[in-house]
Ligand SMILES: [Ca+2]
């Protein structure tokens with residue numbers, strides 16, 4: 738099965754050399770070098786992560802926490818570079834999603850046949 | 856970004872022609888043609904799916920349901936072809952997992968840098 742992993746490596750290489758990845762990488766580096774932007778983004782992500790974890794564990798989220806998250810979001814929304822990074826992250830996430838969809842197409846087809854046969 | 860999706864198509868093609876996929880496909884077809892095996896597998900999967908959904912929705916799972924699932928599993932365990940299918944499904948799932956890991960390696964590396972910088 739080395740061919741499949743070879744192909745996966747090729748794909749990773751193409752991804753790494755893509756315009757989308759380069760943009761994402763550059764924005765990352767720029768934000769990492771900007772202490773204020775870095776802290777703002779870290780704070781925002783930590784709050785998001787905490788809320789997500791609480792939600793997954795079925796814990797109650799207080800109104801104060803929702804307001805805090807909202808405030809953090811309003812802050813990052815005003816930071817153009819952070820917004821660009823988030824847009825690029827979303828684009829990358831979509832791209833990886835499309836790639837995954839393509840790759841698992843043979844499996845989708847196999848299981849789709851099952852459904853029509855039922 | 857057509858190159859990335861071209862590569863993904865190539866990968867899907869390699870997957871489709873792989874020994875692993877062929878085995879999985881053959882076992883699928885054999886079970887689909889065997890009414891008893893097909894019904895046994897469908898029942899097992901439906902019970903599994905129901906329990907999973909209940910668990911995700913935080914609903915209580917009764918002891919009776921656990922026993923029913925256990926019984927269905929003991930039934931399919933005695934069916935060699937179904938067990939083979941499940942093994943091949945697990946192998947395929949691992950393979951797709953490895954492929955995904957390879958593909959997202961550039962992104963992992965990008966975010967790993969962030970952590971060491973913090
Ligand atoms: Ca089938």
Ligand SMILES: [Ca+2]
Nearest residue numbers: 765965968969
């Ligand atoms: Ca970085």
